[in-house]
Amino acid sequence: MRKHNKTFHIRFTKSEYEKLCSLSERTGLPKSTYVRFMIKGQVPKDRPSPDYYAMTKQLYRIGTLLNQIAARAHTTNYIDAKQLEEALMMHRQALLDIQEAVLLPEAMDTETVLHHAKELEVLGEQTEPSTEPMV
Incomplete structure (x- = not known):
C-alpha cells in the first residue's frame, strides 16, 4: 500500500507555481515531496x-x-x-x-517556516487564516 495515499488539489498563480517549480528544481525533488518537507517544517537542501x-x-x-x-x-x-x-x-x-x-533537510522554527511559505507566496502577507472564500 502506498504511504502517501491522500491527495490534495491546490491552485497557484503563475508566479507561485514558477517559484515552487524553481525551488523544487534546485533540490532535485518532485514538487509534492518539496511541499511535504515544508509542511513538516523542513527546508530541503539544494541538489549537491x-x-x-x-x-x-x-x-x-x-x-x-x-x-x-x-x-x-x-x-x-x-x-x-x-x-x-x-x-x-x-x-x-x-x-x-x-x-x-x-543532503539532509534542516529543521526550521515557526518564523523560518513562515518566511519560506511567504517566499512561495502561498501565504502572501497573511499569517492568520483568511475568512474569505478561496476560489
Whole structure:
C-alpha cells in the first residue's frame, strides 16, 4: 500500500507555481515531496554539485581499501589493528558528516517556516487564516 495515499488539489498563480517549480528544481525533488518537507517544517537542501558525488565515491573507495587492510591486519598482525580501526571510524564519520551537511533537510522554527511559505507566496502577507472564500 502506498504511504502517501491522500491527495490534495491546490491552485497557484503563475508566479507561485514558477517559484515552487524553481525551488523544487534546485533540490532535485518532485514538487509534492518539496511541499511535504515544508509542511513538516523542513527546508530541503539544494541538489549537491557533481563534486559531492565524486568526493563520496572516492571516500567509499578509501573505505573499501581500509576494510581490506583491516582484514589483512587482523589475520597477519602486520598492522596495528587498533590504529586502523580508529582510522576506519574517522572515515565513516567523515562520510556521514558530508552526507548530513549536503543532503539532509534542516529543521526550521515557526518564523523560518513562515518566511519560506511567504517566499512561495502561498501565504502572501497573511499569517492568520483568511475568512474569505478561496476560489
